[in-house]
Amino acid sequence: MIQRWLTxxxxxxxxxxxxxxxxxxxxxxxxxPYPLLLRLGGRMGLLSMRFLKRRVSIAKRNLELSFPAIEPDQINLKLADNFSSLGMGLMETGMAWFWPDRRIKKWFDVVGLENLDASPEKEQNGVIVIGVHFMTLExxxxxxxxxxxxTVMYRPHNSKIMxxxxxxxxxxxxxxxVSRKKLVCMVHTLKRGGVVWFAPDQDNGPKGSVFVPFFGVDQTATTNGTFTIAKLARPKLVTAVVIRKPDGLGYQLIISPELQNYPYxxxxxxxxxxxxVIEAEIMKAPGQYLWLHRRFKTRPLGEKSLYI
Structure with missing residues (x-):
């Protein structure tokens, strides 16, 4: 009882x-008002480039590696666009956490809602929603x-307040x-016909990963998490992303039809x-993707870092 109050x-x-x-x-x-938040967030994001030098360097390197054919001046434009999006992402985090339902729903369109339902032949196998780390994640x-x-698989925050x-x-x-480490829990959820969200687009280190191409990098550490869950539960797989509409007109949640021919x-x-699949989702709004993460951090044994 004392512990319950002290915590x-x-x-x-x-x-x-x-x-x-x-x-x-x-x-x-x-x-x-939302239009003011959109402008304020964008400006704050651009201003943050002066202080987040390390993150600017990481994002720029990720863009260079992912799009090797793009000229340096275009990379810089994409970089500025991405940090403008980062500032708006902060506002969107607050919107997601603190706005009432009626205000959230006012700015959203949903495409493909019916795709969240399990297909008849996989009714007892549930649905995996493959997520992507856009700035609009919250x-x-x-x-x-x-x-x-x-059920959302996530990495618990290091700060207990956050x-x-x-x-x-x-x-x-x-x-x-549910912690992303509890894969067995996810399998049980799917076998009961539930829906599980899982984002396999970040570098989780060499353990439980394989090296396959991602954009312009041939050897990119990619988690086996999706495969492990899917092999055991044989669920339907779809993607879902939230992207900003042009000109500050709100957001669109896009849920794909069932992914076909997944190699279980x-x-x-x-x-x-x-x-x-993730590359195709990112290209719907590449400026809104979280390029600040060191996606190519883990290298095959003996290879030097791509961030030196």
Whole structure:
């Protein structure tokens, strides 16, 4: 009983005050009208390039590696566009966590909602939703949950305050969050006919990964997570992304039809397949993708880093 009371009180420790202040400022900011948030977020993102030098370097290198045929001046334009999107992504995080349902739904269109239903021949096998790390990710969880509450695989946050707020925000529309390490739990959920969200587009290190092409890099560490779950549960697979409409007209959640010919019995072919699918999703709005992550960090044994 004592522990139950002490734990919430520990969140008020002075070392967390600055973080709570930041969350409070974000809450107040997202009370502004959406068109103003769009402009403010974009400008904040561009301004952040002066201070986030390391992230600027990583994003630029990712763009160079992914699109080797693009000229340097075009890379710089894409880089600026991406950081403008990053600033708006901060606003969208606040919108996802703090906006009421009626305000969220006002700015959304949904395409392919029917694709979240299990196909008749796989009714008891559930659906895997392959997610992609766009800047709109928090809005993605919020609106997807309104369409169909699902089990979301995620990486717990290192900060217990951010973990508390993140879990609260992502579960507001009925989603349940499970650590991405608990693959067996995901299999059981699918075999009960449930829906599982899983994003296999980041570098999780060499363990449980294979090296297959991704954009312009032939050897990219790609998780076997999708393959492991899919092989055991044999679910339907779809993709889902949230992208901003042009000219500040809101958002579109796009849910694909069932992916065809997924190789359930070959992990390398499956990783290759998923990377091609993710590339196609990213190209729907490449400026809105999270290029700040070191996607090509893990290299085959003996290869030097691509970020030197």
């Amino acid at each position: 919430p009180l520990s969140y008020m420790h002075p070392r967390y005050w600055l973080l709570w202040l930041g969350l409070g400022v974000l809450y107040l900011l997202v009370l502004l 809005l993605h969880f919020r609106i997807l949950g309104h369409c169909k509450p699902m 973990e508390l707020v993140q879990k609260w925000g992502r579960s507001r529309s009925g989603n349940s969050l 019995d070959d992990n390398v072919a499956a990783a290759n397949y998923v990377n091609r």
